[in-house]
Amino acid sequence: MRLPGRGALLLVLSLGSVRLEKHSLTYIYTALSKDVAPPGIHQFTAIGLLDNKAIDYFDSVNTEKVPKQQWMKDQNEDDYWRKGTQSRQSKMKWFQVNLKILMDRMRQNQSDVHVLQWLHGCKADMHRNGSVSFSQGLDMYSYDGNNFLSFDDDHLVWVSSCPAAQQTKRKWDDVPSLKEYTKGYLERECLDWMKKFLGYEQKQLEAAPPPEVYVFAKNSNRKNNVVLTCLATGFNRKEVTLQMRRDGRLLTPVDGVMSSGVRPNGDDTFQRRDRVEILKTDSSSFTCVVVDEATNFNVEKVWDHKLLDESESLVIVIVIVSAAAGGVVLLLGVLVARWYRKRKGNAGKLGTNNVPDVVVPAAQNDNTPTQPLMNQKSEDALVPAPQNDNTPDPKSKSDEHKPLIGKKSDGSKESLSSSGTDSGVSVDCLQNQTEDVAADEVETN
Known part of the structure; x- marks a missing residue:
């Protein structure tokens, strides 16, 4: 075999050392089963993050989706914010209903506080020519800070992190249209929104004063x-x-x-x-x-080789933030639950009979019917909601209320998934459940 010349080798090494810009677009929803005392913690919050920087925000007090970046306000018309507000309000109602159902089915004390969270989005690489390529999809949800399920878009499967999630994993894996839509959103639609937002941000960067x-x-x-x-x-x-x-x-x-x-x-x-x-x-x-x-x-x-004059007052303020916005929001579920249980003196242990049925994902778009998303009776099937306010529902109109997850499970315990694609969140999942929370799909903005 003829070996490449020195010039070719240097070219290969040079190409391999090109550093790509990393970008991400994520949305995080956090819902509490009741109001808590610490100020600034709301019963429901939703936040959009571009590269871990807040771009929009919604909470249960103001009930309006608002921009957190000037370029988001300047580039998106009023209709964008109106639809976004309706979507967030719909999700807030869904979280309230499903938290109550989940607590009832687990026979949990209504005086305790519980937290349901959902994170979804995508990560991408930006090349030197400005093109953006998908690198990772994120779709996961948790209850009281413990991971339930995450979606592996490479293999089109839901990944469970504990035996309690196995039953729900199998049910969602048996719905090809849901998996295909989820993969499509994570790898294409989310990426399209990311590129759009990065373009908006770039315009502001070019007009901003230099560092x-x-x-x-x-x-x-x-x-x-x-x-x-x-x-x-x-x-x-x-x-x-x-x-x-x-x-x-x-x-x-x-x-x-x-x-x-x-x-x-x-x-x-x-x-x-x-x-x-x-x-x-x-x-x-x-x-x-x-x-x-x-x-x-x-x-x-x-440097001019001069030292600062000690008599002068040169103040350089270094603002240090210990965690990114996304990390703070993700930790909220764990911290609030622990704070409340410590105050109540309740360890929050579950008995062997505290078994919930399946809880399905939040309502995605503004056209969702006003009827309850779930029936209160445990023997009834649970129905997923439509998708989001900017994407056509992948299900036909006739399938809108077709049960996606069947009757409640037989209560058998399942072994841990052998998949190595778990999200990395703690496997310390809720014990003695037959099924746990699963998500339908995600909001694009």
């Missing part, structure tokens, strides 16, 4: 050293490159460089601060380089 870059030094605790700092703040994307150079050579952690990493500011922009300790007598040229390829921002600041 501010500072390079300064102050005395170190070591007598003969100074701490040189490079600070970039006010950039709108996390994917910004910051470098410190000495006579043109890139400084790395091996040279003692320490970084704060990208941190959020209070105005939805970001900042990063890198620093390195050097000798006071070092006369080399030190440069701070900040690059944002998406906006063609490229700035180099050279």
